[in-house]
Amino acid sequence: MDVADGTEHLSVRRAGATLILTLNRPEAKNALSLPMLVGLHDGWLAADEDDGIRSIVLTGAGGAFCAGMDLKALAGTGMAGERYRDRLRSDPDLHWKAMLRHHRPRKPVIAAVEGYCVAGGTEILQGTDIRVAGESATFGLFEVRRGLFPIGGSTVRLPRQIPRTHALEMLLTGRPYTAAEAAAIGLIGHVVPDGTALEKALAIAEQINACGPLAVEAVKASVYETAEMTEADGLAAELKRGWPVFDTADAKEGARAFAEKREAVFRRA
Template sequence: MGGTEHLTVERVGATLVLTLNRPEAKNALSLPMLVGLYDGWLAADADDSIRSIVLTGAGGTFCAGMDLKALASDDGAMAGQEYRDRMKEDPDLHWKAMLRHHRPRKPVIAAVEGYCVAGGTEILQGTDIRVAGESATLGLFEVRRALFPIGGSTVRLPRQIPRTHALEMLLTGRPYSAAEAKDIGLIGHVVPDGTALERALEIAEQINANGPLAVEAVKASVYDTAEMTETEGLRHELERGWPIFATADAKEGPRAFAEKRPAVFKRA
């Protein structure tokens, strides 16, 4: 089903689970991980039987960001040299992998345990729904190392949470607990440690039960209209929404409700 030595891919029903799998390095980003991530996003969107994606990390950690030890080495190389050809072919691949320059059309749910800092929190901002274990640690630590959170945080974070909280997170570089991250709106759910993936899969299953064309159109509309005026956004919403009513799935939904049975959506 794909994947690399640092990124595992698993199918759970109609959900594709992508797992950052470098626990010995707290799932710090590597070339194999980035290539695997991007291939995972593409694979999910190419397969109409996949209706949602869950992103998580192995070993009780989400992602500790960039591999600073490799970054500090003489040549700045990261593990996985065999993947350099992919990077040369597509110099934008790492940004697509981190959801900076790519947005999957399927909903993406993050299941966070342990550390989700620096690049981990940057990837998090590209996901749609977020669940964290109660002892998870989040934050953007770049300024502590005289670095810049160039994964999109200075643009995205103030649009996702109140600006005062975004600036505090960006400028102090301090850690945030899962509860604090939920309070400021960065996380949607805080659950007992070790159950973030379970909760994410439950949310995914709820999404999977819905009409896939409607789900994807709703997600697209939310993001497409984010920077529009209200008038422009409402016009765009009609352009996105009206065609959904003409689908066979839109007829199946009300029919199944009337007949008191589960709907069978065929993406048509």
């Protein structure tokens, strides 16, 4: 399947150098399905492989981001998209890669959230790099309220992304959080008027796209690979990752463009 076609529950389109992945199951508040997971998996890989893509925006259709796992399917009443089952059999890790648990795209991922972003939606969110939400968006990890475990990575990632006391409250109470609360604890970075999250995310993507792609990808990689290192080890790793960027043609072009007072034309070289 050509990733450009997406799947019945995952829409794909390009906006310049940005790949936009849209969770597209609005009748179920974009609850996760096999077609959605397959589409996400293929979208992340396509972005990694296409040097013309410099950023990714993840959003949802119909005024919602993602309401998490399809609980009806979990209860045994079937999940949409059985024809994709062979993809899951051929790669038992596909769903974790799709949810950004076992895969980190090398391009920056910006989440544009409207409406519900709960349970698995909040778990996918933790795999994104920059997060924008409409003011009426709702966040939360509801799993414990259903006697379940947030196995998409939240017990590991959330305490590393926000203060532990807030992470534990979110994990152990299963209560909903407003966009304002999510911003206050550092889960998201921007709260915007409802209906404008995608617009804001695309504006951020354009700012990223205007930068040197080799530099952007090296910076993102360095942030994540040094996160759990000691400061000394992290600084050493940063030099190893960062020095080669200075030897690229893009770095030289950036300096020339600055001196000549013009926009840089980066060629990923």
